[in-house]
Amino acid sequence: MNNPTNPSADQETGDLWESPTPVDRTLSDPDFTVDVDGFEGPLDLLLAMARTQKVDLSKISILALAMQYLKFVEQARKLRLELAADYLVMAAWLAYLKSRLLLPAPEGDPEPSGEELANQLAFRLQRLEAMREAAVHLMNRNRLGRDVFSRGDPEPVVIDRKQHFSANLFDLLTAYASQRQRQSVSSVTIARREVWSLSDAREILTRLMGKLSDWTPLDVFLAEYMVDPEERPGVIASSFAASLELVREGALEIRQSDSFAPLYMRQINQNPVPAAQG
């Protein structure tokens, strides 16, 4: 759990939920020789060590515990194992505790006595142990959803929601006017381009052909339909396509002297063939 190579990292990553097969640490690692995996910090390790010493925390030897811990850290260092910073801090503190316990305090020493330090550690161990016991007691209680059950099929309270909506005419009109305004500015209406369908063009052409006495340019011919310049390309395209069809049928003749030169057309068999135009 404690990654010894990364002392600054969270000490508990990845093990928030109990693993399906918990490992008994004391069995797998009876001497606490080198491995700190599975311990949740130095206090946890100390508690585990204390348990090997005596089962009654109130009677453990703090000095023996401190020495055991220091030995453990020494071994870890011999094996060049990196220990999390917490473990080293605890080791330093325990070394200090050991010296305070073994050496008589000088007169007027303002530092806490060895006894006080030992009490402090014993207190912390007991407090942690007590919390663990408390957790066990809690979890062993008759728990809701496991031992004790709530109404399986509750009858929900139907909330009769009386919604009162607030809006006044001014809000309404403002909303309407501003959004219409917004739309009228932002929306550009693209008028639908008038396109003659081929059949429309043919019908119109056929109707107009009667007026064709001689070669007539297509744009003149269609002049009355091309008032609106926008319509011009569409009208020309449609009628040209329709005129080709009429030519194929032998009803119309078309000629053009050059690329992009005006297109001339005339009805066939209506008049005697006139002289070709220059």
Place this chain on the structure above:
Amino acid sequence: MSNAVEANVLPFPHLLEGADSGPATETLRMVRIVEAMIFASREPVAEKAIAARLPEGTDIGELLADVQMAYANRGVNLVRVGDAWAFRTADDLAFLLQKEAVETRRLSKAALEVMAIIAYHQPVTRAEIEEIRGVVTSKGTLDVLMETAWVRMRGRRKTPGRPVTYGTTPDFLDHFGLEQVRDLPGLDELKGAGLLQSQVPANFAVPMPNDDDDLQDDEDPFTLDDVEELGLLTPGGAGDE
């Protein structure tokens, strides 16, 4: 304790007090099992399932009838649902399961806009509303407006897809203090009130609203199918058309 129990409106039977007599204790045990099983179950509990937990040969019918009677006048009753049993709140206390929550909600800007468009352009379809607004109108916005009871579905437009047409209700007039929907201000009035800028495009028009109950020529009435599909069977609603 026996004093307290005596004083209680719902005392336990004396059978329980000196509960050493075999049959009574046994019956109580069974009653407790029945109660707990039915209480905790997510659905009514089949008589068979209960019987499986009771000593063989138990007259389960009688036992359940007894428990049912014990609860007959309580706030909670034991009721039979087919071959199964469930606890239910006593009918006369159903009001306890209702909570009235009055909350004042402001209409969102989008809802106000849609409301206004419906008011002015009715009868109007959702697609038309969207065309006017230039944005897609969420179903939620229309739902909220229906909830206000200011908007109603009128019928269906006689066009492909037969879209629903929306219009305003008398509640709408009430709430906004209008005698008739035609009283909504027109283009000039909106301009005059400074709500519309004076330069609006030439083709800009504010329609004359019309909330006639009579359907217009291009509207179809709702069919019975529509009524179901659109959930129009609201209390006091148009379900009888």
Place this chain on the structure above:
Amino acid sequence: MSNAVEANVLPFPHLLEGADSGPATETLRMVRIVEAMIFASREPVAEKAIAARLPEGTDIGELLADVQMAYANRGVNLVRVGDAWAFRTADDLAFLLQKEAVETRRLSKAALEVMAIIAYHQPVTRAEIEEIRGVVTSKGTLDVLMETAWVRMRGRRKTPGRPVTYGTTPDFLDHFGLEQVRDLPGLDELKGAGLLQSQVPANFAVPMPNDDDDLQDDEDPFTLDDVEELGLLTPGGAGDE
């Protein structure tokens, strides 16, 4: 009907039979309301919410205590959860109801420890939790506990840095069958032993390991008693070597 009721293990009180006497009928009415409201809900119902449905001036505490007593020996009990009340199956009937049990993920040892610390030391800051455990508590552990809805952030400690304080929720009480935080198991003993303090209590002492004579002198009977009461003696441990 009265015959059947007489024969029932759970008869209704005679008060109900000729139920015309005012006060009794009124009390019954209130009892029924209390039953119905709490019974209908899966979650505990706030005492306030119940009171709101009863006539003003009702001694709701007494009423609830009466109902609680009426259900004390039933298959379903009325339990108090903080300021709220709930019906729960009697705990001795758990065996019947395994089917209803919801498989919940088990908390890790670390999370359990943090939960216990929060429960017993609340309001408690993360730094204090870490001080007790001697290890950095990952954010994840607290998140998981918050996810269980057993732990909540309470507020901020009025100290530099204004750290967040944690405590338990009503769900916690409900889940562990506690009426109130004061009912946490062993709470008084832990307090008496000073184990819920952040500082070593004045009378706290451990025997000096290098001095058996001191051991005797340092034996504080109060501390020793407390330690034994706390269940610090792990199973199988004699503890008196």
